[in-house]
Amino acid sequence: MKILQLTYAELLSEFQQCYGKGSYHAAAVYREVFKNGGVAFSSMPEFIKSPGLALEINNALHRNLLPVIEEKKEAGLTKFITRLRDGLKIESVVVPMPHHKTICISSQAGCRMGCTFCATGRMGLLRNITVEEIVGQVYAARFTLGHKIKNIVFMGMGEPLDNFENVIQAIRVLNDQRGLDFAHRHITVSTCGLVHGMNKLAELNWPLVNLAISLNAPNNALRSAIMPINNAFPLDRLKQALREYPLKKSGVFLIEYILIENINDSRKHARELALFLEHLRVRVNVIPFNPLAGSPFAPPSEEKTQQFCSWLAGHKLFTRSRSSKGQSLMAGCGQLGSRYVQRLKHNQQMEVQL
Numbered sequence: 001m002k003i004l005q006l007t008y009a010e011l012l013s014e015f016q017q018c019y020g021k022g023s024y025h026a027a028a029v030y031r032e033v034f035k036n037g038g039v040a041f042s043s044m045p046e047f048i049k050s051p052g053l054a055l056e057i058n059n060a061l062h063r064n065l066l067p068v069i070e071e072k073k074e075a076g077l078t079k080f081i082t083r084l085r086d087g088l089k090i091e092s093v094v095v096p097m098p099h100h101k102t103i104c105i106s107s108q109a110g111c112r113m114g115c116t117f118c119a120t121g122r123m124g125l126l127r128n129i130t131v132e133e134i135v136g137q138v139y140a141a142r143f144t145l146g147h148k149i150k151n152i153v154f155m156g157m158g159e160p161l162d163n164f165e166n167v168i169q170a171i172r173v174l175n176d177q178r179g180l181d182f183a184h185r186h187i188t189v190s191t192c193g194l195v196h197g198m199n200k201l202a203e204l205n206w207p208l209v210n211l212a213i214s215l216n217a218p219n220n221a222l223r224s225a226i227m228p229i230n231n232a233f234p235l236d237r238l239k240q241a242l243r244e245y246p247l248k249k250s251g252v253f254l255i256e257y258i259l260i261e262n263i264n265d266s267r268k269h270a271r272e273l274a275l276f277l278e279h280l281r282v283r284v285n286v287i288p289f290n291p292l293a294g295s296p297f298a299p300p301s302e303e304k305t306q307q308f309c310s311w312l313a314g315h316k317l318f319t320r321s322r323s324s325k326g327q328s329l330m331a332g333c334g335q336l337g338s339r340y341v342q343r344l345k346h347n348q349q350m351e352v353q354l
Contacts, residue, residue: 001061003033004139005131005169008178018060019053027178029057034179037143039063066136068144078147082140084109084133088126090157091336092137100150105137107167108158110337113192114228117216117258119292120157120337128163134170138180153188155212157336160189161197168201171209184208190256195233198241207246212254213238217264218272226263235276242280252281252318258334260289261298265308274315284312284319290335 001014012026019025028046032038039058041047047054066082069089073079076096081089093104111118112125137156141147152174154160160167167189174182188210191198201211217223223230242253255277259265277284286309289299300308305321312319322333 002064002132003030003061004063004135005173007172007176019056021053025053025057029061030178033061033063034176037139063139064132064136065144066133066140068140071145078145080140080145082137084129086127090129090133090137092141092156093336094141094145094147094149097151101147102151102153103138103141103147103149104153104155105134106156106158106336107134107154107160107163111158112162113159113194115192115214115216115334116226117260117289117292117295117297118334120334123157123337125158125162128166129158131166131169131173134166135173135180138174138182142180149182151186151188152182153190153212155188155190155333159192159194161191161194161201164197164200168204171206185210188212188254190214190254192227192229193233193238194229195237195241198245202241202245205246207248207251210251210254211245212256213242214256214258215273215276216256216258218269218276222264222269226260239276239280247281252283255282255284256333257284257286258289259286259300259305259308261300261304263297265300265304267311270308270311270315274312274317277317282317284317285322286312286319287322287333290333292335 001011003011006014008026008030011030012023015021015026025046028044029041032041032044039061041057042051042054044054066084068080069083070081071078078094079091080094081091083089088109090106090109092106095102095104106129108125108128110123110126111120113121115121138149138152141149154167171187174180174187175184184206185208189201190212192214198211217226220230220234223235247253257264257273286305288305289297291299309319309321
């Protein structure tokens with residue numbers, strides 16, 4: 001049993017089928033793994049009279065914990081790298097907030113969306129990661145590294161809606177009150193605009209799960225140039241999907257806008273962005289571009305960033321500038337996987353020389 005990919009109800013079903021046992025033993029096992037981070041079943045009151053059952057469950061149950069092979073810290077922020085069983089690596093970031101911590105987790109090893117300002121996009125898609133590899137990042141942050149996590153954002157490596165089934169099952173596990181118990185309102189799924197995935201998410205009718213849109217350009221020509229996904233799902237289709245999405249009454253869409261010097265930062269772009277967002281309930285996060293080796297793009301100055309935010313505010317948009325955290329760790333927005341890209345480029349140069 002791969003317990004990190006099971007909800008309590010699914011584990012209970014496994015117990016009933018495999019052992020003829022019910023909620024008394026299943027609840028104890030689920031609590032020990034997800035609340036305490038352990039597997040010491042034999043010492044639990046529920047198993048004192050059945051040590052053979054405890055041993056059998058110990059042998060059948062697999063947490064498949066991801067080994068944390070690297071951990072870097074800066075000003076309270078932690079980036080950690082975990083190695084998957086096939087040797088691939090994924091990156092996760094624990095971000096300190098004023099009163100809590102947020103974890104930014106990956107949903108894929110690499111990404112096939114190809115956004116030109118993103119290191120992960122330059123990797124290409126290596127593979128989807130499994131439910132237990134998604135949940136395992138949160139589990140490692142809590143029980144291996146000792147972080148008290150309040151919020152989960154699917155904003156790490158990969159496009160979450162391109163690994164739809166695994167991400168949705170991971171949310172079910174993370175949300176389970178008998179386990180890690182993350183309320184839907186503390187979970188955010190970010191997408192570059194994969195409309196068919198947004199429609200499938202809408203069908204689940206989870207209005208409390210937050211939806212973030214990585215927009216980054218206010219017109220089709222520019223967005224297609226920096227985000228190839230726009231060729232398949234242009235802005236009119238994206239806006240229609242947002243209009244039809246089941247937001248909760250007081251809910252808003254989180255609009256992520258990576259601000260790039262002389263690319264998408266003019267007053268004209270601000271006007272176009274305000275026009276696109278008209279009649280949508282949104283909060284706009286303006287994020288200065290985080291530098292990447294070999295990238296043709298540059299971050300805007302602080303003055304330009306504030307000016308762009310001021311233009312948006314003038315159009316009655318709730319806007320905030322998000323400071324770039326973890327730049328020196330390559331842990332900022334768009335920087336995850338950058339070391340892999342640099343290593344791949346180095347290897348390609350070596351092959352050419354040989």
